[in-house]
Amino acid sequence: MGLKLRINGQAHEVEADPATPLLWVLRDHLGMTGTKFGCGAAQCGACTVHVDGVATRSCLLPAQAVQGMEITTIEGLSPDGRHPLQTAWVELNVPQCGYCQAGMIMAAAALLKAKPKPTDADISAGVDNLCRCGTYPRIRAAIHRAAGQAKPA
Amino acid sequence: MSADRRQFLIGAVATAAGGMALGFLPESAAAADGAAPELTPWLIIEPDDTVILRLPAPEFGNGAMTQQAAAIVEELACDWSKVRPEFASATRDYTAFSVYSVVPQAAAFFGGRSTFLMRVMGLQKVGATARQRLVTAAAAEWGVPVVEVTAANSVLTHAPSGRTLRYGEVAAKAAALGPVAVPAIKPPSAWTQLGKTAPGKLNNPQIVDGSLTYGMDVRVPGMVYAALLQSPVHGGRLKRYDAAKVKAMPGVLAVVTVDPDEARGVAMMSNAPYGYALTAPRAAVAVIAEHFWQAKTAMEALPVEWEDGHGARWASTQQLYDAAVAALDHDQDARVERAAGDVADIHKAAKVVEQTYLTPWCDQAPLEPLNGTALVTADKVEVWHPAQNSQQAFWVASDESGMPPERVVFHQTYVGGAFGRRLESDDVRMVVAIAKRFPGRPVHVIWTREEMMRQGKYRPMVAAKLTAALDEKTGLPSAVVARQAARGHYPRFADTAYFMGPIPNVRVDARELANVHVTPGPYRGPGYNSYGFIQETFIDECAHAAGADPLDYRLRLLATWPNAGWAKALKEAATQAGWGKKLPKGVGQGLAICGWGLNGTAKAGTCVAVVATVEVTPKGALTVRQLDAAFDCGRVMNHDAVANLMEGGLIFGLNMALNEEMTVKDGRMVEGNFDTYPVLRMAQAPKINVHFGGLSGADRYAEMGEPPVAPVGPAVGNAIFRATGKRLRRTPFLKQDLSWA
């Protein structure tokens, strides 16, 4: 069948049922495991990627639907792992188990593209992924820092 | 000295004769390449100064790995940026005579705790031993006395001659040395980094670029995937299934079953820290396929019938709750957990407070669904697993495969949250049980979120009835009877400060609900997470009945409690939150304090005091505006890690109180995903202030993972009472009517 996908600037051809969700094509077929499986029901956001720049949950998204679109995963967010969000995440020691954080960063990256100086309300609305470890206060602070804003009081 | 000599010798022998001779995979790429030899079984220093540390406690979010490394580096005196952590091998620990678990706290050694002083000192010794080998090798190289060589920041210096060598330059020679005398380790007062610096997690860079390998991310050549379905009523059995219906579906390789009743095990004594009884397998059927999506799709298409078993008699959750509450009035099977003084006349007191409370089943719901990978062959089983306790998982893999432990190669992965769910290793048993039906290829078994949530090992449902006689003069409880009913009891109710002296006449008892089929398990702060709510709501009710301020009431009650940290934490949280200020109707502050890890003594563990500020609209919409928390764990070893665990633990405890309830219909668990089992998001996370002013400085570095979880719920519930006059005696709050106008 041959799915034609463009991921992180590279063309891929994948032998998979075209109905396979993008998440599993990335993880199982292409070995790109940075995008996580958390719920499989578009509930948690662990599987967030960018599709044509828009933060999108990939676990229910048939891969055939995104053929021809530009897909970016956590592996392709920056060439060296030093996107301002990634740097801020490390500086503020955001993660606990870390399992949600790739999805959080992808959601936040899309937010910052749309709103380079987000308010607290923007962040609450734009990053509504789930973190079971409860790292929300640090995620919020790290987004502000990456946006070049002082940590709000 | 003799013990250290033995430790080194065993380690050396193990590498030469134990691990390699048995054909185990080496622990690290460096060892595989032969780039650098082991300095000790715990560490390798490469020519470029990279320090590879093998650390026994897994990392599932609490920072244990980083903290272990910090304890070693305190003595090793290497450059922190050169540290590359790995997980120590449970297999090698077994075959090499406890080469890692020789460090104290051995029973829990492959578990999560990292700041217990005995353990820290054991790790310091690991660092000191390695440093001494480097110093000795450098001294030999220069032909100078060992005492003239100093070590700092990965550099060895001979001050008299001004010569220096990097660690990486002498590591190979140091590794070839015979046993060295181990120097004394620094006491806490001489630490230069522990307690003074707060390094961030070592694995943060790999988390943020997506390269960290969780159990879910294991990729082994030839690997296939499995999806599974277990008896929807816990304790049921597989009746029939029709594999022919799915055999021809794309990618499907096999349909296999797991039979709880088949004989299993290895005829030898086990060292599994939690035993095997808690890991009993469930009846299951699994589809194995080339890809997970294929396995899952075929699993959903597979016709399966179940023998439900006795659990199916429970038509609704309410029936179970009613049965639990009814059991509270029967004393014949109750076991007494704590008794002091005399409570016989409790109902004759002038003022009696008596109330019934209930906390529901809750799912730990770590974000990484249960999963694991196993390769079973004729003479070996190899497992890659996100375990909460590697030792437990290692032994369970042996038991399920029937392979003696020296033939179990166990690889610990990173863990996407645990909260108790991955402690007992029933997950590893299921993975191996499926993989052994498909020998010769590595099988990666993945639970869907629904399968995991409905096949949980839940925080037990607990019903409790508390009765207090209030002293006529002080209003404080002079006697309390606390009754509990649960299946899967974790005895923490007796282990709370009020019942350990401050209230003179006490009887705490517990009943086991034998007819309940829902499987219980540890959930962050087992027992404590229920009883904290029950006890701190009850004490608040007593304070109200006595017409007392809740803060003042608790301080008076704790006046004779020998651990002064409790009062200090209470006052700190209250002061910081502005306790006592006038608030409009619909806004309220509530208070609670709970302590974890007392284990029967006052001066132990960690207490956390929380003041919650909430707002409830007349129609009953609740907003938790702010949580102020103060705590006493004695001393703090990593300030920022403690703050992070407090913040996360408070949010975790808040969610437990607001949202979490697993319900039952016809014996089956109902909730299956985050749409019906909600978890707080960014928008609902309150402002959180963690205050360090409650610390007593007492001589311990007690745990921080569990303690914040319990006091949040009662603090919020007590705040709702003060805002609305409505008393909440069960959780979750958001399923209850909070309207007040």
Ligand code: FES
């Ligand atoms: S895995 Fe896609 S939203 Fe949870």
Ligand code: FES
């Ligand atoms: S850090 Fe564990 S789920 Fe977010």
